[in-house]
Amino acid sequence: MSEISLVNNPNVGIDKTATGGPYVNELTTLNLGPTHPATHGIFQNILTMDGETIVDAEQTVGYIHRAFEKIAERKPLYQITTLTDRMNYCSAPINNMGWHMTVEKLLGIEVPKRAQYMRVIMMELARIADHIICNSVLAVDTGALTGFLYIFQWREFIYEIYEELCGARLTTNMGRFGGMERDFSPVAIEKINKVIEGLPKVLKEFEGLVMRNRIFMDRTQNVGGISAERALNYGFTGPNLRAAGVDYDVRVMNPYSSYEDFEFEVPVGTKGDTYDRFLVRQEEMWQSLRIIEQAMKNLPEGPFHADAPHYYLPEKQDVYKNMEALIYHFKIIMGEIDAPVGEVYHSVEGGNGELGFYLLSDGGRSPYRLKFRRPCFIYYQAFPEMIKGTTLSDAIVTMSSMNVIAGELDT
Amino acid sequence: MEKITNQQIIADLQSQFGETAIYGIGESHGILQVTVGTDTIVPLIHYLYQHSAFKFQFLTDLAGIHFPDAKGQELGVIYHLHSLENNVRIWIKAYAPIENPVFPTITGLYATANWMEREAFDFYGIIFEGHPNLKRILNMDEMDYFPMRKEYPVEDATRHDKIDELFGR
Numbered sequence: 001m002s003e004i005s006l007v008n009n010p011n012v013g014i015d016k017t018a019t020g021g022p023y024v025n026e027l028t029t030l031n032l033g034p035t036h037p038a039t040h041g042i043f044q045n046i047l048t049m050d051g052e053t054i055v056d057a058e059q060t061v062g063y064i065h066r067a068f069e070k071i072a073e074r075k076p077l078y079q080i081t082t083l084t085d086r087m088n089y090c091s092a093p094i095n096n097m098g099w100h101m102t103v104e105k106l107l108g109i110e111v112p113k114r115a116q117y118m119r120v121i122m123m124e125l126a127r128i129a130d131h132i133i134c135n136s137v138l139a140v141d142t143g144a145l146t147g148f149l150y151i152f153q154w155r156e157f158i159y160e161i162y163e164e165l166c167g168a169r170l171t172t173n174m175g176r177f178g179g180m181e182r183d184f185s186p187v188a189i190e191k192i193n194k195v196i197e198g199l200p201k202v203l204k205e206f207e208g209l210v211m212r213n214r215i216f217m218d219r220t221q222n223v224g225g226i227s228a229e230r231a232l233n234y235g236f237t238g239p240n241l242r243a244a245g246v247d248y249d250v251r252v253m254n255p256y257s258s259y260e261d262f263e264f265e266v267p268v269g270t271k272g273d274t275y276d277r278f279l280v281r282q283e284e285m286w287q288s289l290r291i292i293e294q295a296m297k298n299l300p301e302g303p304f305h306a307d308a309p310h311y312y313l314p315e316k317q318d319v320y321k322n323m324e325a326l327i328y329h330f331k332i333i334m335g336e337i338d339a340p341v342g343e344v345y346h347s348v349e350g351g352n353g354e355l356g357f358y359l360l361s362d363g364g365r366s367p368y369r370l371k372f373r374r375p376c377f378i379y380y381q382a383f384p385e386m387i388k389g390t391t392l393s394d395a396i397v398t399m400s401s402m403n404v405i406a407g408e409l410d411t
Numbered sequence: 412m413e414k415i416t417n418q419q420i421i422a423d424l425q426s427q428f429g430e431t432a433i434y435g436i437g438e439s440h441g442i443l444q445v446t447v448g449t450d451t452i453v454p455l456i457h458y459l460y461q462h463s464a465f466k467f468q469f470l471t472d473l474a475g476i477h478f479p480d481a482k483g484q485e486l487g488v489i490y491h492l493h494s495l496e497n498n499v500r501i502w503i504k505a506y507a508p509i510e511n512p513v514f515p516t517i518t519g520l521y522a523t524a525n526w527m528e529r530e531a532f533d534f535y536g537i538i539f540e541g542h543p544n545l546k547r548i549l550n551m552d553e554m555d556y557f558p559m560r561k562e563y564p565v566e567d568a569t570r571h572d573k574i575d576e577l578f579g580r
Contacts (some may be wrong), residue, residue: 062549062550067558069559232468248495360476369476381523
């Protein structure tokens with residue numbers, strides 16, 4: 001119990017006129033975090049409690065701040081990819097590809113259709129992996145461990161697909177400027193098809209366990225709600241905003257990477273409470289499966305990367321035999337290629353909202369300024385408002401359903 | 412409904428605020444950008460917010476920036492506004508001297524500006540006048556400098572093979 005320290009704060013909010021014993025209206029300060037199993041990440045909440053009820057909350061963030069924006073001002077563009085996947089490590093491929101698309105916009109590289117479809121498949125798999133974590137852990141926080149164990153094996157399986165494509169599981173560094181670093185292998189295609197076939201069954205099972213479960217519903221309905229108006233004012237994006245009833249989805253509003261080719265629906269909630277957020281994520285997984293299915297079916301033939309020798313690493317065998325390939329290989333690896341002057345904003349629909357990249361290039365090899373719009377940094381500040389007046393156990397569930405990723409929160 | 416063009420927005424803003432108040436007009440990959448003085452920020456953003464057609468009611472991001480060579484306008488803030496109804500984005504930029512980097516807060520209009528402004532303060536030392544809780548957010552409270560300013564370069568402390576001169580940089 002070392003993380004939770006109970007400190008009586010006798011000076012705050014005592015109503016001297018109240019009757020009913022010495023402890024009435026005495027407020028308690030409760031430290032939730034920085035390291036606490038229920039916060040799923042390193043951030044602190046200093047709660048002011050009146051008995052069981054939360055009166056006020058103050059957040060402290062930045063415990064794992066790693067100065068990515070500063071580091072990015074020194075790194076060549078391609079090395080920044082590894083920074084992006086350390087932000088939202090639950091859906092790293094989306095971050096990687098968002099960054100790649102930002103740079104491609106700056107460089108004016110046209111990505112072949114096959115690479116775009118491959119990106120869509122990987123991004124949607126990442127979205128499923130992200131939502132599996134959020135929703136199953138939300139169920140765990142309400143006391144249902146079984147569903148989590150059923151569905152988590154599929155997240156593991158999705159990580160195997162990442163492994164097949166880029167060799168890494170968590171910090172993927174997937175793709176390159178101009179496309180993907182390698183085509184889908186037969187094993188990768190087989191595994192993706194296995195997800196399309198196998199996941200629905202498990203997803204249904206999970207929904208059967210949790211979705212209409214009386215205990216789960218009682219714990220999550222009307223808990224941590226936010227109105228559409230407040231959510232917009234707080235800059236909510238992604239499933240959290242859609243749960244409040246606003247159908248803003250970057251994939252639909254500003255389609256990138258051929259999202260306009262696919263048919264899918266944007267689920268919205270009505271109340272913006274924890275239950276709605278759960279339902280929206282659940283439905284998004286079904287929609288993601290739909291997109292993957294369509295993309296696999298219509299996966300175009302052709303090259304899986306653009307012809308951009310200044311930025312796309314040549315084949316290793318060419319490096320040994322071909323002079324130009326050797327030169328480009330050296331120049332790319334050493335970061336000797338200057339980016340054009342320009343100013344770009346590009347955003348993608350990340351696992352938990354609009355993930356934006358503002359890139360200002362002064363013509364050097366690294367950005368002059370790079371600003372990451374991290375969705376959970378922006379919406380996590382609404383947390384005190386959402387939990388005021390509720391109990392501590394409700395606050396835990398609310399935080400869990402907001403899908404706050406500490407790595408992204410702190411860059 | 413017809414899509415609002417950047418020209419319409421510019422024409423409207425210039426008729427409202429005068430041609431001298433809105434300058435640095437440009438477009439980058441379809442996103443309109445304007446530069447204004449620090450005293451025009453709040454009236455301009457408020458005007459865009461409550462405008463019956465534009466409705467820039469979503470603050471996407473707020474980024475601080477440092478140009479050490481621009482004398483008198485070293486520190487800047489870039490407001491990324493988004494009109495969700497029209498799906499139009501606009502960047503509003505403003506600059507202030509580094510000796511007195513004071514910007515008005517827009518937390519009254521957008522609750523989300525709270526942490527964004529704290530972040531800009533944390534990394535660039537930009538003061539947002541009227542902010543309810545302007546203190547460091549990601550760095551530790553004891554820090555006595557603003558790390559994203561350009562006078563603090565990132566260095567590879569242990570490496571001597573990447574001397575810029577040797578590479579003609």
